[in-house]
Amino acid sequence: MIIGLVQKLKNDFEIDFKRPELLDEAFTHASYVNEHPKEHLKYYERIEFLGDAVMQLCVSEYLYRRYPGMSEGKLSRLRAAMVCEDSFSKFAKECNFDEYIRLGKGEEKANARQRPALLCDIFEAFIGALYQDQGKKAVEEFIAKVVFPKLDLGWFDHLLDHKTELQELLQEKGEVTITYDEVADLGPEHDKMYTMAVSADGKVLGTGSGHSKKEAEQVAANAALKSLK
């Protein structure tokens, strides 16, 4: 069994694994299995196959509900940015999953333990193990701690239209007039910095600055969203 992992999941995420052998499978690379032929170990690829699909659905469902007015195209782009090697490898590192991977000696020497592709695989494999052990709700609770907060931390802001999101949120409770007003434009002509304020029925909800009015409006809308949530 992989030492310390069960306890770590309990401490960090209050996850109590019933079948730790699923974790062994999820954190074992093929190179390790090949070096230990007598142990009849499983490596993570099959369980990763499952975990990948679980992540696709959980993230899709979350985005679908969180952004009720977002177009399919935007939802797809946002999902693609969240469900990808770059993001998953960062989540795996954040959870210190890299410390628990069982690797063959050759791969270890080649520093595979820090390779984003492997870290991404391990993250998906862990999700597959958690799903099999405790079902979809447990996965949702885990990614509510590890994945979804990144939306509020701005990881995917380049894909989000905060103005639309704010409009949808405010108009859920009926008609409201949203206005964006210039508060200031500072700096020289070639490098101007604009500050915009967003108001709902005349009440200022947030301000933001940027090198264009458009950018400043997005920052203001995001500030308003944060203050409202």
Place this chain on the structure above:
Amino acid sequence: MIIGLVQKLKNDFEIDFKRPELLDEAFTHASYVNEHPKEHLKYYERIEFLGDAVMQLCVSEYLYRRYPGMSEGKLSRLRAAMVCEDSFSKFAKECNFDEYIRLGKGEEKANARQRPALLCDIFEAFIGALYQDQGKKAVEEFIAKVVFPKLDLGWFDHLLDHKTELQELLQEKGEVTITYDEVADLGPEHDKMYTMAVSADGKVLGTGSGHSKKEAEQVAANAALKSLK
């Protein structure tokens, strides 16, 4: 509301939709919405986004459990063949979903109703609606009727290794000796037809023919699998 669809789903699949408005959304194309601006309709793209992810997980999970010894690579290829435009459009036609799509006049004239890409979208959108209305179990029951039987009907045989599947099934209950023996080779040298028999511990389980011994063995293994199930 789309006439007849709720009743049809009840009759054909014993599905009792609680929120038929989800079906309206799933079966309405953007071109129809554009032609009826006053009705404030939703079109299927967002719900299709959800349904696509639901299908990915349900099919992945089914394959993962049904083929416990299949490699990740094979699972992925099999899933890709099942979760694709070609397959989904056929499932949609089989369910007569094409009859219920709400299309704009231009699209109707262009015969979009029979376009595989649209039929595929509608199938995914329906899955998204069913998932939202009744959860994952209801989707699994539906695709157990419409999708999974295609595996036994041979739709994906070109991707399946029946010999491996048979071996896994037989060895679940302990060690067993599986042998393939030539029963006959008929026809001229350049167009020979081989017949092979597969046996477990000496007992013949099935026979099969093909233009190579390898092909005949696969057919024999598939026959054995069918007789055992």
